[in-house]
Amino acid sequence: MKPTFANPVLPKTGTVVVPILDGRKLLASAKNLDKQMKGGLMRAIKASQFKGSKGHSLHLLAPAGTKLDRVMVVGLGKPTDVTDSAMQAMGGRIYTALASKGKTASVLIDSVEKSKMSPARMAAEVAYGGRLASYRFDKYRTKARRHNKPTLKTVKVLSSGTAQARKLYRDMDKVADGVFFTRDLVSEPSNVLYPETLAAEAKKLAKLGVKVEVLGEARMRKLGMGALLGVGQGSVHEPKLVVMQWNGAPKSKEKPIAFVGKGVTFDTGGISIKPSGGMEDMKWDMAGSGVVIGLMKALAGRKAKVNAVAVVGLVENMPGGNAQRPGDIVTSMSGQTIEVLNTDAEGRLVLADALWYTKERFKPKFMVNLATLTGAIIVCLGNERAGLFSNNDVLSKRLSDAGDAVSEQLWRFPMGDVYDKMINCDIADMKNISGGRGAGSITAAQFLKRFVGTTPWAHLDIAGVTWSNKAKPTVPKGGTAFGVRLLDRMVKDYYEAK
Ligand code: BES
Ligand code: MN
Numbered sequence: 308m309k310p311t312f313a314n315p316v317l318p319k320t321g322t323v324v325v326p327i328l329d330g331r332k333l334l335a336s337a338k339n340l341d342k343q344m345k346g347g348l349m350r351a352i353k354a355s356q357f358k359g360s361k362g363h364s365l366h367l368l369a370p371a372g373t374k375l376d377r378v379m380v381v382g383l384g385k386p387t388d389v390t391d392s393a394m395q396a397m398g399g400r401i402y403t404a405l406a407s408k409g410k411t412a413s414v415l416i417d418s419v420e421k422s423k424m425s426p427a428r429m430a431a432e433v434a435y436g437g438r439l440a441s442y443r444f445d446k447y448r449t450k451a452r453r454h455n456k457p458t459l460k461t462v463k464v465l466s467s468g469t470a471q472a473r474k475l476y477r478d479m480d481k482v483a484d485g486v487f488f489t490r491d492l493v494s495e496p497s498n499v500l501y502p503e504t505l506a507a508e509a510k511k512l513a514k515l516g517v518k519v520e521v522l523g524e525a526r527m528r529k530l531g532m533g534a535l536l537g538v539g540q541g542s543v544h545e546p547k548l549v550v551m552q553w554n555g556a557p558k559s560k561e562k563p564i565a566f567v568g569k570g571v572t573f574d575t576g577g578i579s580i581k582p583s584g585g586m587e588d589m590k591w592d593m594a595g596s597g598v599v600i601g602l603m604k605a606l607a608g609r610k611a612k613v614n615a616v617a618v619v620g621l622v623e624n625m626p627g628g629n630a631q632r633p634g635d636i637v638t639s640m641s642g643q644t645i646e647v648l649n650t651d652a653e654g655r656l657v658l659a660d661a662l663w664y665t666k667e668r669f670k671p672k673f674m675v676n677l678a679t680l681t682g683a684i685i686v687c688l689g690n691e692r693a694g695l696f697s698n699n700d701v702l703s704k705r706l707s708d709a710g711d712a713v714s715e716q717l718w719r720f721p722m723g724d725v726y727d728k729m730i731n732c733d734i735a736d737m738k739n740i741s742g743g744r745g746a747g748s749i750t751a752a753q754f755l756k757r758f759v760g761t762t763p764w765a766h767l768d769i770a771g772v773t774w775s776n777k778a779k780p781t782v783p784k785g786g787t788a789f790g791v792r793l794l795d796r797m798v799k800d801y802y803e804a805k
């Protein structure tokens with residue numbers, strides 16, 4: 308769906324959406340429409356349960372006195388409910404309600420007294436929410452396609468200040484492009500998306516001016532990435548490390564910020580094999596890398612004034628004649644040795660080398676890694692928030708604030724020596740699981756921390772928020788791309804040249 312922007316004139320035909328406030332308070336366009344309908348709109352509203360609360364709506368078909376086909380009245384709630392995220396949610400609900408009700412719809416945006424938002428900003432956010440809600444992954448539905456396909460192609464957002472609305476929307480549209488790219492990557496099955504093909508997808512960012520390098524097994528062997536390579540050795544697919552650089556800062560020598568992603572294109576568990584029930588979910592064990600790639604697309608798409616690097620470690624974790632065994636000891640690029648007691652704790656092995664490489668090569672201002680790292684984080688936080696683990700309070704606060712602002716929320720966990728000790732090992736520098744039953748997400752984070760040196764670093768455990776079985780207004784079921792909007796926001800608020 309593509310939104311367009313124009314002046315707030317009530318259309319004569321087609322589908323029209325008008326907002327009202329809580330307490331059945333009509334705004335300018337609803338009043339205008341009510342007049343054309345000789346009071347019919349207010350009568351319909353009164354005859355229904357609809358009061359104008361946030362998230363509620365009422366549909367009227369072919370209202371007398373007009374040539375309109377459909378009027379959708381949407382509730383804004385109270386003036387204080389009119390916020391960025393509420394407007395996005397409203398846009399999402401409008402799109403979803405009208406998706407199969409014709410080709411176009413017009414949404415009127417009235418100014419709301421006592422609200423801090425301008426009509427232009429409201430219009431842009433409604434458009435953004437509508438676009439985010441319009442995501443579909445239906446490329447493999449060859450039969451159902453024609454019937455189930457949404458018909459709504461254009462949403463016309465009508466408000467004052469259209470030039471400003473268009474300008475605000477421009478960057479949002481680029482972020483949505485990044486979100487869609489991530490959702491596509493996360494949704495692809497693992498017979499189609501494996502290290503080589505995922506690296507090829509990342510290469511497409513070159514069109515936007517991103518420098519993309521792909522390192523193969525031989526190169527990684529020379530660099531000493533024994534931890535990452537051990538995970539991939541049971542698969543027929545060669546592991547890859549993809550390095551992406553976006554240089555948008557006015558000072559080209561400015562130190563970059565860095566993002567690192569776990570890209571396990573399928574996680575069977577390896578020789579420590581997983582139970583078969585639900586194993587199909589492990590196609591999205593590459594979501595950390597998918598988010599990082601989508602974020603680079605967003606930053607490059609909107610030409611962010613920042614230097615950013617992204618590194619993703621891509622491997623398939625399979626059992627097989629050459630697979631890594633429990634008890635194997637591997638040497639990471641950092642020189643630290645690891646006893647692999649459980650081949651299913653593979654994400655941390657991949658990230659160990661990817662983080663060390665990023666730190667050594669780029670000396671970044673900070674590193675944020677994303678990973679579907681532990682099932683334990685789902686026990687802690689369910690599907691509502693991602694876990695945040697960090698060695699730096701300023702970075703943590705910035706990430707948390709950005710998450711609150713875009714409704715991709717985080718919850719920070721403690722770290723410390725007592726947890727660190729749990730992965731000490733008798734015959735190597737560390738083991739890849741604690742062996743105990745508690746604090747599984749924290750000990751995983753402690754493991755990663757051993758590979759970041761003194762660089763400010765944060766780890767987002769996104770295992771619980773990457774895939775959703777319940778649609779939200781701007782996030783359809785399936786791959787969520789959780790993290791793209793959050794990190795884009797953090798970059799914009801704290802790291803971009805003005
Ligand atoms: N990819 C999984 C974590 C995961 C589980 C993500 C469920 C999404 C949904 C990870 O590689 C894993 O297998 N972790 C193990 C660690 C354990 C062996 C210490 C886990 O969480 O069970
Ligand atoms: Mn695993």
Ligand code: ZN
Nearest residue numbers: 571574592654
């Ligand atoms: Zn995994």
